[in-house]
Amino acid sequence: MCQWWWMLNFYVCIVDSPFLWVYGVICIQLCVCDGLLHFYVCMVDALCLCVYGGCSISMCVCWMLHLYVFIVDCSISVCLWWMLYFYLFMVDHSIYVCFLCLQRLDGRQTYDYRKIKITFGTDYGCCFVDLGKTRVMAQVSCELVTPKESRPNEGIMFFNLELSPMASPAFELGRSSELLVKLNRQLERCLRNSRCIDTESLCVVSGEKVWQIRVDVHMLNHDGNLMDATSIAAIAALSHFKRPDVGIQGDVVTVYSAQERDPIALSIYHMPICVSFSFFQQGTYLLVDPCEREERVMDGLLMIAMNKHREICSIQSSGGIMLLKEQVLRCSKIASVKVSEITDLIAKALENDKKARKEGRKCGFAESMPQERITALKNLETTVEMTDLTKQASDIVEGVETPAEMALSPVVPAPGVGQVGAGLQNAWGLEDEEDEEEEVDGDEPEVTIVAEKRGNKKKGERPVVIISDSEEEEVVILNPESS
Template structure:
């Protein structure tokens, strides 16, 4: 695992805050982050959130041959997967030292404590046994990944159901969930890991360290314990010397934390059982709290309505949809009742729609233009006319006229002055000069 190193200023700032009994997230020295447990739709799928650290555990099973040294015991296998999705320091491919350490600690906590009854996993002694595999995937790494992985692993094992098996002579029949109800695993106790971080040569102690606190700690101690005060695993790493009183103090703190987490697991299992029995929705989608937008929320306003309007709306809402009535405005005749899904157009009548002055003026102008075009069209065969009359269009009207039309429709002069008025006026001027 490749970690991003901290600068000297950051390291000194974090250590100074710890010596003053202060933590970045506002917790006290012995406080755990918020733990949330949710189960998937499939049996044996569990997701645990420890603050911003997220872990997903999935349990599966298959029938295999037992180990030669234990012919009547089943097999419990634990695998931890660390991908770059959880942290940029994780690599794909060969497991890192941190991943191998997590796998070994979980195997010691689950397998060596014998929390699962492996003898109940035997199908045929010496030939066939159930192999239980626990795959743990890190979704997000923000410190204390071991504690979250241990909670997810034991909760997934308790939530898992294996298929029922019938043995008849040498024939082994594995029943589907539709034929027979799956069988839960026999879990004796629930071992849970609790991590403690030490600073300044063991003088300061923190429970559930975050990622930045893990980078500056001198060492840590991991205690695997169940609620019966039985220590299942203990590991101390780092360059420090711990006194007997410090180990006892950590064990007393672990008892309280493990008891609280065990009750939380049992409560989550009970809620999931009730939801499945009642047919309610279950799974990760139901456990996610949707983000609500409240900035555009408006208060509810009551609208006062008149009694007559309210009565009309009530009558309209209670009217049947089987019949439909159609009537034209101003029609005094009887209303026709039509079947559902049919419609008809009336015989027509006087237009009752009101028209404004502009619309009336445009209608009169269009009628006059249409009359003029009809007169021009009957004048002769040599006349060509292109008229585009559309009352709903604002396009300009184009009219093509012949030479005869231009002579016929030439603007007439006044009666006092004929068309040859200019020549007569010139003759009058000459007579005056003479």
């Protein structure tokens, strides 16, 4: 068991970086002269790494233990190596030390992906992908449009990425950043230019009507590697999507609803999936599926889009890093393994969803909500007890004071002129008070008289006088006629 562990370490070292070669050799040495003690230490070590991931006090203790064991147990050279190791660990709690320990911040190994979870929404073509803490939603929709003149019998694919401010406070609404353009372009190259979707089958009437398939991808949480999550979500949503059936009779094109005719799935030839590699220290270290903190310190990024048949659909290198031919080849080998795993996962998720829909079980986002977490709670349908509701409502209605009466008919100063406000009785409470004050300021000090007076005003026909200072409100009467 212990030997296996060391062998694995050794293998990873050699594959990963020439610098760690020495470490590998020592590992082999240890393998040869191994005792039972090592076994336990290794187990503790592995356990600690698994449980705590990055740097923590318990890890320090673990390394101390290591050191002690090696001092007692082994030769001076090994001891020195561990001393160095320990020193690095204590002094420099950086990501690079984690690489030395062959361990990443979240406890993954260099080639590990984070946990991928694929769930589908209630309607067709809606897919959520969780890649660790990164979360992405894709929604596919379709529309009948006129085709491009250069390709009259091909449907149109349209990709729209949305860096919602929900994902990260750095994303601003409606601003197309460099990252957005990069992701959008990569997604287009991955899915449109690889011709994975049969666009000719989307043609309804050649040169007149074709289906436009629109893919909207929303980033919900940004924790690194948005591209991989986006490509998985987009291709899964496209494979899940069903477009309405159309019938052509002469010149008439009829779109049938889902009740009338079963909707049709898109024909997908292959599933290209993007795998991202990040490089550190001029390509010395290589990581698969970088998280957000790793992305911040990386020197270069290589994105390889590949399908299950090991056909490369696109390669993009960014960050201005010089890569060797071997590195690219190694990355493509890793990508082929990862892609086949992810494709299987998508196929499984699609199958589960199909089964659930067939059995008439509930599906969608509401069903994918975890039940066991304490942050989540679900209530069954509840009834609200109602008593004397009608009575209560009518009581309120009756109890309300009737608002002041409005003038029954609008005043028309001249035919063809509408007017708002002037000459009418004002029903606004505030204005009323002002009105009253004005009246009080005048000759009549008593309120009762005011009321009387207002009553008179309402009944009596007053001449319409428009008092206005501004030119805009001036009423121009073209054909003055007395009413």
